[in-house]
Amino acid sequence: MKFCSSCGAPVRLRIPSGDSLPRHVCDQCGTIHYRNPKVVVGALAEWEDRILLCRRAIEPRYGAWTLPAGFMENEESTAQAAARETWEEACAHIELGAMYTLIDVPHISQVHIIYRARLLDLDFRPGDESLEVALFGEKDIPWDRIAFRTIALTLQHYFDDRRKGAWPFHNLVIGAPPAPGPRP
């Protein structure tokens, strides 16, 4: 951020009076520009013993598999966001269940939320942001080509909980991945 979105003057990064963190402050009109974490919401939709995955047609992680999920929009609930993203990415009709995982990803200032869901029919197809959409049983999950760690973690808990026959809500935190360094 270089300019004030209210008046167009240059902004300066400084700690406002009464605050404890640096913010982009406009000295011309006084606006303080806050930046806050973003919420990503999606759905884990079941059809019998298989679950719905989408192969990404966009960056990041073009070509990798994921649960349908995306940035929550203003003026919607997390449940509405989960259903909307499932429709946009997989054109799938679902009945939403309970919130299943909430995973903090502080190093990228995101909170990832996945709802459980039931696929209502097999009339799904790739939306604009997907190359393909398919159902996977546990043994067929492409673990080495899952797009995001929060999605892999949600899938691991899902298959684990399915074996146990219990579906607790999982609140987890993911740290930064290890930096790629010189290998010994």
Added chain:
Amino acid sequence: MKFCSSCGAPVRLRIPSGDSLPRHVCDQCGTIHYRNPKVVVGALAEWEDRILLCRRAIEPRYGAWTLPAGFMENEESTAQAAARETWEEACAHIELGAMYTLIDVPHISQVHIIYRARLLDLDFRPGDESLEVALFGEKDIPWDRIAFRTIALTLQHYFDDRRKGAWPFHNLVIGAPPAPGPRP
């Protein structure tokens, strides 16, 4: 938003190609400015059969009582935000428990999250944003002076769950309050 925060040129509200919602778009540098819901996080801290409330020293709802809570910052987890806000508003030392309520407030584009917590000592005092901080038993809760509906709802569930002796995670949605209209 009137000006591009990247280049300072005026922005225009239009639906970008491939999108479905109007965004503030800069036609000079091409930046699309997204706006997303904000996450508010706080803690319901117990001391024996009482819970910690703060009386607000800031707007909105100056003078009303609330659980310590505030906007989640970039690069922190929801749990870190809950502990930080409890420290800032009540200077209270807590041990954080499980995430307890997540309440969608779509008409103001917010998600409110409250963790359960255990107060570690009685050495609390008002932070800069509080007029006073105090412990309340169920019968003393100032229900008509609770600052926000999400806080009142969380407190109602808390006392209800305490009677039942079970602490499920609650995922709820709050709609817009009825518009003030002419009274009959």
